Amino acid sequence: MSYSTQTQAQTEAGEVAGKExxxxxxxxxxYxxxxxxxxxxxxYEPVTRIANAPDFIKGVVNLRGIIVPVVDMRIKLNLGTPTYDQFTVVIILSIGGRVVGxxxxxVSDVTTLSPEQVKPAPEMGTTFDSDYLIGLGTLNDRMLILVDIDKLMSSSEMGLIEKMAA
Incomplete structure (x- = not known):
């Protein structure tokens, strides 16, 4: 990790500290x-599939008159075959004026992290692109992988969602 990359990572990690x-x-x-x-x-409820959509886009749902694209994060992040049960949930996000599921x-809880609890994300060379990581949050024996959801949901392939939902 270069000095500038490390400094940027520390700055990003510092900016999230104290956030929920x-x-x-x-x-x-x-996460x-x-x-x-x-x-x-x-x-989780069944979605309406969209023809020719990438696998990670499960489809769309009508949320009080708004058509909301739904992304399956297990597929998006290559984390194995998704299963849907009574615990599966859809987190509705508002990102850059868009609503995405x-x-x-x-989901477990809402946690506030102090500056000491947020560490820069290590370079791991995994299937998960570290550009989408803010850092690692540590809470006693728990570790949260902090995701920059704005970057992840506004990556180039996510632009496809808007075109398909239109």
Whole structure:
């Protein structure tokens, strides 16, 4: 990691400290996103598929008159085959004026992280692009992988959602 990249990572990690994060699970890992992006949390319900959409776009739902694209995060992040049960939820996000649904295995709680609890994300070379990571939040024996949901949901492939939902 270069000095500028490390400094940028430390700055980003510092900026999130003191913020509240919604903790959710995908497989065995626990992730956190900025609670200010969360509009609501709903139980998983069947979606309307969109022809020729990428696999990670499950489809769309009608949320009080708004057509909301729904992204399955297990598929998006290559975390195995998704299963849908009574714990599966859709987190409705408001990002850059868009409303997007995000399917996760479950949600647990809202956590506030202090500056000492947020560490820069290590370069791991995994299937998960570290550009979307803010850092790692540590809480006693828990570790939250902090996701920059704005970057993840406004990546180039996510632009496809708007075109398909239109």
């Amino acid at each position: 994060f919604l903790a959710f699970t995908l497989g065995r890992e626990e 956190g996103i900025d609670i200010l992006r969360v509009q609501e949390i709903r139980g 995000m399917v996760v295995d479950s």
